[in-house]
Amino acid sequence: MISPVAPAVGSRVVRPPGELVIEIEGVTKLYKMGAEIIHALRGISLQIRRNEYLAVMGPSGSGKSTLMNMLGCLDTPTAGRYDFTGKNVAHMIDDELAEIRNREIGFVFQTFNLLPRSDALHNVELPLIYAGVPPHVRHERAMQALANVGLGDRVHHRPNELSGGQRQRVAIARALVNHPSILLADEPTGNLDSKTGVEIMALFEQLYEEGHTIIVVTHEEDIARHARRVVRLRDGLIESDGPVD
Amino acid sequence: MLLREILRMALSSLGVNKLRSILTMAGITIGVFSVIGVMTTVSALRGSIESGLSFLGSNMFQFSKYPTGITLDGNNRRRIDQRKNITLDQAQRYQKLMEDYTDVVCLKAFYRNGAVQAIYGNHKTEPDIQFVGSNEHFLAANQFSIGIGRNFTAADTDLGRPIIIIGQEIVQKLFPSESPLDKLIKLGGRTYTVVGTLAEKGSAFGQSEDDLAVVPITRFLSDFGSANASLNIATQAPAQERYNETVDHAITAMRIVRGLRPEDENDFELYSNDSLIAAFAKVADAVRAGALVISGIALLAASVGIMNIMLVSVTERTKEIGIRKSIGARKVSILMQFLIEAVVISLLGGLAGILFGVLAGNGLALMMKASIVFPWDWAAIGLIVCTVIGVGAGLYPALKAAGLDPIESLRYE
Ligand SMILES: Nc1ncnc2c1ncn2[C@@H]1O[C@H](COP(=O)(O)OP(=O)(O)O)[C@@H](O)[C@H]1O
């Protein structure tokens, strides 16, 4: 069953699914480690629509990150088809992939991946710089994005002057600043204490309610419960796919 | 607009590793410094050297036993030492032979009995004045003019009168408060009557030309001996158009008075302002070429240094490159970032080299009393070369950075 409409859980908002954003079909990924071949993904098919809030779960090594990197156009599948908003990613040249990463996808990493020597503002401005947005517009939008994640008063702090939770908020602001079609987060709370993790998940909830489409990778049931749909991976295969109960 | 951002990124990443950036720049600085310094010095000095070398009057050429100081080949030394002196008798016969062409023939002999000082009563000069014997054409041949009093006459030389013309420095030392005319002064143990003074001339190559004393050459040679004196003979062609003709005739005349057979080589040197300036130009060209070779080697070494540091930088910043790519940096943006960084290193190094080179070159020129110049042409060439070096040395590292796989570089720790 593909892209079910999740029922409202308690008072939770469930937005009706929109058009297809991501469609993958029989995707595999092999890694060669010397003579050994590792099957990170063994044939995965998945459809994700606008307005979904999806959690990808599974034990460590089940292929969650491999899948996310591929969905984020950072990596390419060994075999299988990947259509992003209807266009086959395999047919795209490097610059087109860069363009999609820049404009269509916001990626949030477990380890934040901020530029250590740049302040929060410049980190958030960076996608806009590569998008060719003029300086004053860029500045305004980055300030707004930081304010949206509650960091309006920390814009000139460098990553090492911020707490883990604040760093992840900067990373989220950076992911959202170019108004992407979809937000991908690979274990966004993995490097945070549980209280901060809850705050970040509350932020995702808020973003979802504001209209963002979100995929979160996690191996914690507590985190996954925030989503509206859960895909479970095991050994590079989808074990189950359905609404959050 | 993106270019401006990339430039800012490049500058700020240079600031992170200041010492390393400066050391890398130093190679370029040294290379550019050596060429700019030499070019500045040479062009600053050229004007003053050329005017200093133009000590002969117009349309003049000079014969002497020895070549002038500026010469590139030292291996003729022995052959030249074996030449016979140019004697007063030879010079006078030469004068006779040249009579049809010109009567402006200046004979000149230098005092060669050690240091000499001029004395008048209690007043003395330093014992380092220039003391020569010559004739009435000395002024024209050496671009002097009379201050007060009179020049020599032909009769003064013919009769060997004990009279003297002195330069302004000597006037000031010996006659601070009275007229020097008709006073008796002593040089080299002989007494001479001052008949005139030379108008002030200034200095060439930092050496004063106003500490000069001239007596009639006949007197000079009889007072101080003619045994080891070799005369210089300066001849003025009657007009520019007859210069070459006069030189040809003069060489023939010299060969006759020197008693040379047709197969013999000239046993005297001929030079003119032009030949001196050409000799200087030859030296200057050699110095320039040397500077170019040295700076070429330095710049080559420096560009290897830049390439090395850029490769290190790309490796160190693999993670940063991964981050930039993950948020949508195109290949060309990464390429430009590293390329511009290399060009900035090279250009900053080059600018420093130009600055130091111009300062050092002009400092040297000022010490030699030449005027300040700024070698725009070489500075422009320097900056172009630095840009080319930056691009050349930065291209491979920048291509390497641009080609990195996003996910692999994100994983890099
Ligand atoms: N670059 C790589 N080279 C080799 N093997 C890899 C690489 N990345 C992931 N793998 C392997 O692929 C499998 C899936 O990894 P991953 O997607 O990171 O799992 P998860 O994120 O679910 O923990 C693991 O067995 C892992 O060791």
Ligand SMILES: [Mg+2]
């Ligand atoms: Mg993972």
